[in-house]
Amino acid sequence: MGDQEPAPGTAMAGDEIIVCRDVHKWFGQHHVLRGIDLTVRTGEVVVIFGPSGSGKSTFIRTINRLEEHQRGQIIVDGIELSDDLRNIAAIRSEIGMVFQSFNLFPHLTALQNVTLAPIKVRHWARDRAEHEAMELLTRVGIPEQAHKYPAQLSGGQQQRVALARALAMQPKIMLFDEPTSALDPEMISEVLDVMRELAQSGMTMLCVTHEMGFARAVCSRMAFFDQGQIVELGPPWQIFDAPKHERTKRFLSQILH
Amino acid sequence: MTAEGERWLPPPDMSLGRRAWLRQNLFNSWWSSVVTVALGALLLWATVRIGAWAISEARWGVVTANLRLFLVGLYPADQVWRVWLGLTGLSVLGGVAAAVYRGGAVRTLAFWLAASQVLLAGLAAVSELGLVAALALLLNVGATWAAWAAARRLPIAGRALAAAWLVYLVLALILLAGVGGPLPVVGTNVWGGLLLTFLLAVAGIILSFPIGVLLALGRRSDLPAVRVFSTAFIEVVRGVPLVTILFMAAIMLPLFLPGEIRVEHVIRATAGITLFSAAYVAENVRGGLQAIPSGQYEAAHAIGLNAVQTNLHIILPQALRSVIPANVGLFISLLKDTTLVTIGAGLLEILGIGRAVLAQPEWFGAQMEVYLFIAAVFFVLSYTLSQASYRLEAALGVGKR
Numbered sequence: 251m252g253d254q255e256p257a258p259g260t261a262m263a264g265d266e267i268i269v270c271r272d273v274h275k276w277f278g279q280h281h282v283l284r285g286i287d288l289t290v291r292t293g294e295v296v297v298i299f300g301p302s303g304s305g306k307s308t309f310i311r312t313i314n315r316l317e318e319h320q321r322g323q324i325i326v327d328g329i330e331l332s333d334d335l336r337n338i339a340a341i342r343s344e345i346g347m348v349f350q351s352f353n354l355f356p357h358l359t360a361l362q363n364v365t366l367a368p369i370k371v372r373h374w375a376r377d378r379a380e381h382e383a384m385e386l387l388t389r390v391g392i393p394e395q396a397h398k399y400p401a402q403l404s405g406g407q408q409q410r411v412a413l414a415r416a417l418a419m420q421p422k423i424m425l426f427d428e429p430t431s432a433l434d435p436e437m438i439s440e441v442l443d444v445m446r447e448l449a450q451s452g453m454t455m456l457c458v459t460h461e462m463g464f465a466r467a468v469c470s471r472m473a474f475f476d477q478g479q480i481v482e483l484g485p486p487w488q489i490f491d492a493p494k495h496e497r498t499k500r501f502l503s504q505i506l507h
Numbered sequence: 508m509t510a511e512g513e514r515w516l517p518p519p520d521m522s523l524g525r526r527a528w529l530r531q532n533l534f535n536s537w538w539s540s541v542v543t544v545a546l547g548a549l550l551l552w553a554t555v556r557i558g559a560w561a562i563s564e565a566r567w568g569v570v571t572a573n574l575r576l577f578l579v580g581l582y583p584a585d586q587v588w589r590v591w592l593g594l595t596g597l598s599v600l601g602g603v604a605a606a607v608y609r610g611g612a613v614r615t616l617a618f619w620l621a622a623s624q625v626l627l628a629g630l631a632a633v634s635e636l637g638l639v640a641a642l643a644l645l646l647n648v649g650a651t652w653a654a655w656a657a658a659r660r661l662p663i664a665g666r667a668l669a670a671a672w673l674v675y676l677v678l679a680l681i682l683l684a685g686v687g688g689p690l691p692v693v694g695t696n697v698w699g700g701l702l703l704t705f706l707l708a709v710a711g712i713i714l715s716f717p718i719g720v721l722l723a724l725g726r727r728s729d730l731p732a733v734r735v736f737s738t739a740f741i742e743v744v745r746g747v748p749l750v751t752i753l754f755m756a757a758i759m760l761p762l763f764l765p766g767e768i769r770v771e772h773v774i775r776a777t778a779g780i781t782l783f784s785a786a787y788v789a790e791n792v793r794g795g796l797q798a799i800p801s802g803q804y805e806a807a808h809a810i811g812l813n814a815v816q817t818n819l820h821i822i823l824p825q826a827l828r829s830v831i832p833a834n835v836g837l838f839i840s841l842l843k844d845t846t847l848v849t850i851g852a853g854l855l856e857i858l859g860i861g862r863a864v865l866a867q868p869e870w871f872g873a874q875m876e877v878y879l880f881i882a883a884v885f886f887v888l889s890y891t892l893s894q895a896s897y898r899l900e901a902a903l904g905v906g907k908r
Contacts, residue, residue: 316805339813346810357824
């Protein structure tokens with residue numbers, strides 16, 4: 251680790267909280283990440299977009315070690331990701347993640363989904379965990395669904411429970427892997443509203459999404475992924491209004507028509 | 508103006524009257540009428556024949572005269588009260604458990620324990636055991652009911668009850684085996700009959716389940732040594748008949764152990780049954796584990812659960828409830844496979860007792876009666892298990908969520 255990294259756990263607003271240097275990843279012979287460099291500062295919202303198979307999901311999954319990178323360096327809040335199990339546990343407890351297919355635990359109620367990690371990992375008392383969980387469920391707008399099982403909830407409600415579950419660990423960083431792609435159109439906005447509110451509260455967020463309205467309104471920078479590389483990186487006005495790269499232009503024209 | 512399409516309509520009445528049902532299902536053509544009448548006649552004839560045999564010809568005395576043998580084997584007659592006392596303890600705890608665990612599965616087990624004791628009391632009343640034994644069995648049923656009624660009004664924690672079960676298991680084994688003094692030692696070699704069948708099955712089920720779960724997890728482990736051991740164990744055990752394992756446990760094990768260590772036959776048979784069953788439990792559970800989507804593991808890891816917590820709180824609860832039907836089927840076949848200890852380990856469980864009874868000169872030719880009785884006993888036990896399993900599935904919502 252170089253001198254420029256801050257001590258673990260002391261990131262202030264504007265500090266570098268995620269540093270990725272020359273990150274490579276292979277699936278068998280297939281080179282899916284080909285040298286990703288990206289630095290994210292505290293409080294930033296970075297939208298990652300690009301064609302399917304471009305490595306964008308794989309990339310954000312390397313940040314909380316759901317996928318292992320095979321070359322390069324990933325430093326999260328001063329802790330470098332390595333095979334050390336303690337480092338992985340420490341980093342995962344600082345990063346929340348929301349998945350495309352929600353991945354709620356179907357045998358637990360919404361409330362139990364949210365309280366599980368605080369009770370088992372943080373060793374909070376049940377009363378405290380449930381109190382905080384109810385506040386989070388209220389924040390995402392579904393306190394009345396607390397005692398229902400995931401199968402009894404709509405897709406939008408499930409995704410909001412998943413958001414509350416991730417927030418329950420009080421993460422410093424939130425990763426979103428296409429959070430609205432599996433939702434019916436009328437449910438997309440209820441999830442995006444919560445994400446927008448979260449961004450305004452100062453959360454550091456990495457979002458893989460093709461919701462360009464959300465990107466333009468909320469994010470500070472956008473990264474266009476293609477074939478395992480970041481082709482273009484810049485603020486939304488530049489990406490939308492003056493893209494420098496031909497491939498970015500072509501992709502945007504396809505999804506914006 | 509109300510057009511049809513603008514109204515909410517009640518569903519049409521599709522039910523049939525009794526006559527219409529008969530016509531549609533049994534007599535809807537001349538051919539189906541012939542089949543109905545022919546099969547009906549056959550059924551009637553068989554019922555009359557079997558009924559006549561059972562009432563006038565069968566020598567049920569073979570069962571009533573040997574009831575104690577069938578129930579407890581060669582357990583000394585003056586010590587049989589210890590078995591009854593153990594059964595009373597089971598009845599009381601069963602009643603308490605039925606009140607505490609509201610799922611319905613435990614209630615079903617307690618109900619069938621009581622119901623089979625009523626049946627047994629009827630049998631005992633006309634047997635060599637006499638009215639005293641019948642009364643004792645009925646008192647057990649009363650004890651189940653009283654314990655249930657009392658426990659419903661008391662706040663009993665699940666944990667306290669689990670501890671009580673553990674204490675009961677230890678006490679019941681001490682009671683049966685004896686420690687000397689007022690409780691003379693009764694060697695396990697004379698335990699037999701239904702008592703032995705029941706003990707082997709219960710011990711096999713209770714012990715093989717956790718071992719099987721661990722083997723299933725081991726087979727999917729990232730650690731090569733654990734994976735290879737689990738896989739090898741499962742494949743070897745599944746490739747060998749249970750009788751062979753019992754023979755090996757009974758005859759070959761003593762060859763490997765040092766001379767001064769002597770393991771009793773019952774323990775060896777239990778170990779054989781447990782390890783055999785564990786291999787099958789492991790494969791059932793592995794099937795359940797494979798059905799869990801990888802997103803569940805990812806979500807669990809993402810919120811910071813470690814591997815043990817992920818399995819304990821996320822994966823196993825889902826995997827195990829989806830394999831309840833398969834596992835109960837396995838346990839029913841384990842219950843019936845305990846009969847093999849007669850051949851493989853020389854123990855006299857209920858089938859072995861039946862064969863011993865048939866070897867008595869005065870009961871030559873009473874095979875039908877003996878085997879029907881034993882079949883009925885196994886049916887009641889197996890049916891109890893399968894009923895409890897349906898309740899458990901319903902309570903845990905298999906297939907609903």
